[in-house]
Amino acid sequence: MDSKVKQFIESGILESYFTGSATAEEEQEVFSMKQQYPEVQQEFKLLEQDMLKLADWMAVPPPPGLWNRIEADINEVTLRTPQQPQPYRDYSQNRQHSAPQQPGYIEVDAQNTHIRVHKVWRWVFAAVFILGKIFLATAIYFYLENRQAQEDIQELKQQLHQIQQVKPR
DSSP: OOHHHHHHHHTTHHHHHHHTOOOHHHHHHHHHHHHHOHHHHHHHHHHHHHHHHHHHHHOOOOOTTHHHHHHHHHHHHHHSOOOOOOOOOOOSSOSSSOOOOOTTOOOOOTTOOOOOOOHHHHHHHHHHHHHHHHHHHHHHHHHHHHHHHHHHHHHHHHHHHHHHHHSOO
């Protein structure tokens, strides 16, 4: 075996090609080397067989009855009677007349700029707002207390340091 071919096979480019991490240049190199050298083509086939074995080993079988459910869904779609599409109607010309309501659609009034909310949600929003203010005030209080405690600790450390310097040894 040629040293160039052996070096190419051992470089790991074939493995990176199979894992999909090879660059475009490396893919071109794999294709050209595979066409030129039968040893590379043989190693390529061996790696391909190994990848197939690995895929078979790691495969997860589908749940039982899946094929029957897929087949039933396809049969349901294909056995339906085809429906004719409804002709297009332009309702934008005449806003005064209400458009016929179709199931699944909500008529939207573009003129109104307010959102209507159920009365229960108003109380929920008010409670959340008030709780937010209470939590904010509590957080500020504890922040200030912590800052004061840190200053007290610093002052005590300074006093202790002064006492240790004055103390005779």
